[in-house]
Amino acid sequence: MSTTVALTNLRSGPLAHPEFAAVAALATKSKLLKQVNADDYSGRYDALAAFGVAVSENGVLRPGSHLVTDSIYTQVAADKCIVIDLLAVTRVITLAVSGTLTQGALLYVLLRSTTGGQATITAGAGDTILTLASVPLSTAGAVLRLKLVGTDWVAQ
Numbered sequence: 001m002s003t004t005v006a007l008t009n010l011r012s013g014p015l016a017h018p019e020f021a022a023v024a025a026l027a028t029k030s031k032l033l034k035q036v037n038a039d040d041y042s043g044r045y046d047a048l049a050a051f052g053v054a055v056s057e058n059g060v061l062r063p064g065s066h067l068v069t070d071s072i073y074t075q076v077a078a079d080k081c082i083v084i085d086l087l088a089v090t091r092v093i094t095l096a097v098s099g100t101l102t103q104g105a106l107l108y109v110l111l112r113s114t115t116g117g118q119a120t121i122t123a124g125a126g127d128t129i130l131t132l133a134s135v136p137l138s139t140a141g142a143v144l145r146l147k148l149v150g151t152d153w154v155a156q
Contacts, residue, residue: 003057005045006030010081010108010143011052023053026143049080052108052145068093077101081108084137088116097124098151106156109144111137129153
């Protein structure tokens, strides 16, 4: 039995992984792994989200990464990577309120595909994103790399 694992590197630089070798910034690399290899790494896949790497197994994102499928979504503390497919639907993603997260928390938001519509990333109550209340994303491949500093999500 085998598992197809895909790594999507949302970081600004390359990712080195023992099973995948190098994964360029903003690139996705897939590999069919024998079940024993997939099991060896799967416990570590969830931790990769905190470093800006969305991991999927057989097309399903691992914990720490969230695919937004609803028109309105609110980030939870476990979300480290948020992946958005617009598919002609406008989506509004509200970030968790800063008081519920650890200072210095990192968040990566990827607009993976778009066939119309727009994604709007909105700050939680009393917070800002890049000193703004909200930030629009409309270009496929656009990535926000954010770090929580006080009540502001700043560019990372």
